[in-house]
Amino acid sequence: MLRTLNTVMEVRGVSGANRLIYYFRGIPVLGKTMKDSVYSNWALKKTFTVIALILRILFAFSTRFAYLGLIIYLPVLMTAGDLPLTQQYDLYLHILVLLSFAVSAVSNAIILESKRDKYICVKLMRMPADKYMHATLSLKGISFFVYFVPAMMVFAGLFGAPLWHGILLALLLTLWRTAAEALHLLVFDRKGIVVVKQNALVWSVIGIGYALAFLPLYTGSAWLDMDTVLISLPAVLAVLLPGIIAVIYIARYPRFRNAVDAVTKIDDPLLDMSRMMKEANRKQVETKEQDISAEQLQPGQFTGKNGYAYLNAIFFSRHRRLLVQPIQRRLMIIAGLSAAGLLLQLTAPELFAQLIRYLIGGLPVFVIVMNFTSIGELVCKAMFFNCDLSLLRYGFYRERAAILSNFRIRLLRLSGLNLIPAAAICLALNLLIFLSGEGWSAAEALIFSGTVLGLSLFFSVHHLFMYYIFQPYSTELNMRNPFFTIVNSIITGVAVIALQFKGAPGQFALFVLLAAAAYTLIALVLVYRYSHRTFRVK
Amino acid sequence: MELVLDNIRKNYNDKQVLKGVDFTFEKGKIYGLLGRNGAGKTSLFNCLSGETPMDSGGAFLRRNEISLPLSESEIGYVFSLPILPEFLTGYEFVKFYMDINRDKIQTGRTIEDYFNIISFEEEDRHRLIKGYSHGMKNKIQMLCFIITRPPLILLDEPLTSFDVVVALEIKKLLREMKQDHIIIFSTHILQLAADLCDELVILNNGVLQEIPADLLRSPEFEEKVISLLRDGNGHA
Numbered sequence: 001m002l003r004t005l006n007t008v009m010e011v012r013g014v015s016g017a018n019r020l021i022y023y024f025r026g027i028p029v030l031g032k033t034m035k036d037s038v039y040s041n042w043a044l045k046k047t048f049t050v051i052a053l054i055l056r057i058l059f060a061f062s063t064r065f066a067y068l069g070l071i072i073y074l075p076v077l078m079t080a081g082d083l084p085l086t087q088q089y090d091l092y093l094h095i096l097v098l099l100s101f102a103v104s105a106v107s108n109a110i111i112l113e114s115k116r117d118k119y120i121c122v123k124l125m126r127m128p129a130d131k132y133m134h135a136t137l138s139l140k141g142i143s144f145f146v147y148f149v150p151a152m153m154v155f156a157g158l159f160g161a162p163l164w165h166g167i168l169l170a171l172l173l174t175l176w177r178t179a180a181e182a183l184h185l186l187v188f189d190r191k192g193i194v195v196v197k198q199n200a201l202v203w204s205v206i207g208i209g210y211a212l213a214f215l216p217l218y219t220g221s222a223w224l225d226m227d228t229v230l231i232s233l234p235a236v237l238a239v240l241l242p243g244i245i246a247v248i249y250i251a252r253y254p255r256f257r258n259a260v261d262a263v264t265k266i267d268d269p270l271l272d273m274s275r276m277m278k279e280a281n282r283k284q285v286e287t288k289e290q291d292i293s294a295e296q297l298q299p300g301q302f303t304g305k306n307g308y309a310y311l312n313a314i315f316f317s318r319h320r321r322l323l324v325q326p327i328q329r330r331l332m333i334i335a336g337l338s339a340a341g342l343l344l345q346l347t348a349p350e351l352f353a354q355l356i357r358y359l360i361g362g363l364p365v366f367v368i369v370m371n372f373t374s375i376g377e378l379v380c381k382a383m384f385f386n387c388d389l390s391l392l393r394y395g396f397y398r399e400r401a402a403i404l405s406n407f408r409i410r411l412l413r414l415s416g417l418n419l420i421p422a423a424a425i426c427l428a429l430n431l432l433i434f435l436s437g438e439g440w441s442a443a444e445a446l447i448f449s450g451t452v453l454g455l456s457l458f459f460s461v462h463h464l465f466m467y468y469i470f471q472p473y474s475t476e477l478n479m480r481n482p483f484f485t486i487v488n489s490i491i492t493g494v495a496v497i498a499l500q501f502k503g504a505p506g507q508f509a510l511f512v513l514l515a516a517a518a519y520t521l522i523a524l525v526l527v528y529r530y531s532h533r534t535f536r537v538k
Numbered sequence: 539m540e541l542v543l544d545n546i547r548k549n550y551n552d553k554q555v556l557k558g559v560d561f562t563f564e565k566g567k568i569y570g571l572l573g574r575n576g577a578g579k580t581s582l583f584n585c586l587s588g589e590t591p592m593d594s595g596g597a598f599l600r601r602n603e604i605s606l607p608l609s610e611s612e613i614g615y616v617f618s619l620p621i622l623p624e625f626l627t628g629y630e631f632v633k634f635y636m637d638i639n640r641d642k643i644q645t646g647r648t649i650e651d652y653f654n655i656i657s658f659e660e661e662d663r664h665r666l667i668k669g670y671s672h673g674m675k676n677k678i679q680m681l682c683f684i685i686t687r688p689p690l691i692l693l694d695e696p697l698t699s700f701d702v703v704v705a706l707e708i709k710k711l712l713r714e715m716k717q718d719h720i721i722i723f724s725t726h727i728l729q730l731a732a733d734l735c736d737e738l739v740i741l742n743n744g745v746l747q748e749i750p751a752d753l754l755r756s757p758e759f760e761e762k763v764i765s766l767l768r769d770g771n772g773h774a
Contacts, residue, residue, distance in 0.1 A: 395615075
């Protein structure tokens with residue numbers, strides 16, 4: 001068994017080291033110092049493996065402290081800090097039992113979890129399934145206990161309980177969870193059900209378990225004298241016996257091969273997080289065949305349009321669901337908020353007036369609101385994945401004139417789409433302010449609307465400009481270009497600074513419109529000059 | 539018309555893939571580019587088409603003593619994995635392509651005529667490319683160069699995805715087109731290369747080597763090519 005364990009650890013270690021190297025090489029500038037050949041440098045890799053192992057162990061100890069400290073100890077301290085320590089200890093134990101003994105026993109079982117390394121060792125490297133499972137489960141059981149001991153002792157100590165309570169609790173938890181693992185295996189063996197994959201069940205248990213766990217914090221006391229109940233001979237025996245039976249059951253279980261096969265199907269997305277991310281990303285913006293009716297595919301739909309106008313007309317029409325839904329959602333939110341505002345005016349005019357005064361002075365907030373209202377990023381993602389990713393492979397599509405003509409058409413379309421919610425915001429705001437009876441001149445209304453519409457245009461240009469100059473997406477649709485993030489952070493920073501603006505709305509509007517105009521001008525010039533070099537698939 | 543490759547070099551990180559490719563391709567011939575997996579066939583094509591920049595060297599088109607750098611618009615490139623915008627129908631893509639390249643097209647042919655050339659089923663023309671098979675996508679890509687007739691046509695492993703009937707049609711088409719074009723055809727299927735191509739060129743160890751024409755028809759052709767591919771410096 002030790003040999004199997006050694007092999008498994010080696011596989012984990014080497015893939016961990018490779019991953020470290022891979023990410024290190026991805027860091028701009030610094031990563032270039034590391035050559036391709038490091039992957040074959042065994043001495044260096046051993047060092048990386050050891051570093052990864054040490055990091056993992058430290059991380060494991062600290063997560064136990066974080067779990068007990070942040071999830072259990074802190075809430076108890078904050079809500080019941082004035083109770084005597086013994087009562088606090090009861091609350092702490094109550095939450096611990098419900099979360100760790102009850103909820104996690106259902107949601108965190110590892111015996112039937114889909115895991116990359118299970119797939120690699122058993123399916124690819126043909127390690128016998130029972131040997132693999134025995135080795136990894138033993139390691140898991142022992143390390144589970146060891147990692148929990150220090151944290152359990154510290155928190156028991158904080159409540160004035162003897163330190164051996166901590167050790168006993170860690171031991172009980174380990175045995176209890178082993179019994180739970182065995183039960184998961186039994187259910188799988190008898191019924192063929194993988195309990196951890198029954199999302200409805202798992203999430204109900206999590207929801208109910210957490211609610212029950214934290215309920216006593218509101219009622220003010222635990223329902224039982226927890227430490228007397230838990231740290232007693234019957235309770236210990238009640239955990240010890242099933243634990244030992246479970247160990248024997250797992251050790252002698254003959255059909256581990258099935259248990260491994262059931263959760264290591266090659267197409268299981270849980271095995272490959274990067275593929276799952278990729279698919280989730282793609283799903284978000286994918287062209288859906290069922291969105292498009294047969295008539296829409298007939299020629300003559302877009303007569304009168306040529307070249308890039310034709311292409312974009314089809315693109316925006318075929319991705320209507322993708323583009324219209326977010327607009328509709330934004331309109332619904334605006335409508336909902338306006339309705340809530342009106343309701344407030346009828347029921348609590350005092351509060352409403354206060355809110356309106358805040359709104360009138362709160363023009364700078366709209367820098368951030370309009371950023372979130374813009375659908376630019378989504379549109380760019382959809383354009384990249386469904387259209388540009390393939391067409392950029394053609395020389396004619398990369399020519400400067402082509403890129404610019406395409407950019408122009410897209411900018412108009414995107415601005416048009418973004419102006420819809422922007423106009424709705426203007427309408428809703430002016431209506432609410434008008435109804436509130438606050439002093440609101442036509443000039444003020446104009447300034448307000450002008451700023452909102454200006455910002456909407458600004459963010460349309462911004463997103464498209466970023467897309468054409470930094471082309472941040474890789475073929476997997478995750479962001480690859482660090483400059484993209486940097487420029488975006490600068491814009492967010494400016495927006496936050498704008499929040500501090502204390503002058504008159506008129507000044508602010510002027511400032512925003514000038515800044516937006518300057519930015520737009522620079523962006524257009526940059527796109528004009530450089531996009532034929534920067535707009536590529538990377 | 540000739541395509542002159544002059545000392546093209548390309549490295550990926552520490553790996554030298556193209557180590558000074560020198561060669562002259564002539565109009566009117568179909569060239570078979572042979573090379574083992576990973577030899578750099580696709581890298582060479584990507585460098586020529588401007589998709590990836592070369593580290594050094596250049597490619598020139600020479601017409602009557604005048605050499606000009608090869609430009610992207612002079613190349614028709616058929617990728618081994620056909621890449622087309624999937625939200626369009628085949629018909630729409632071809633229309634868009636014709637719109638964009640209007641100045642390069644011989645007048646007189648309609649979209650339907652072009653589809654007929656590659657015998658593309660009527661009802662398939664108005665379906666989304668998303669649902670096309672590999673072979674259908676490849677045909678659409680072929681249609682691109684049939685429409686614009688660029689001087690240089692690069693085909694990266696194209697015929698492998700076609701059934702025998704279509705493969706024969708495409709072969710005929712390529713033979714008909716060859717007098718006005720330089721056609722380079724990468725493959726690792728020897729039979730296909732021997733059958734279709736007028737000249738064979740081997741990419742091995744990062745350089746191009748020509749295989750003498752008489753060898754192409756000789757009985758020991760296969761063995762010779764394999765020995766060339768194996769050690770790379772064998773002199774045939």
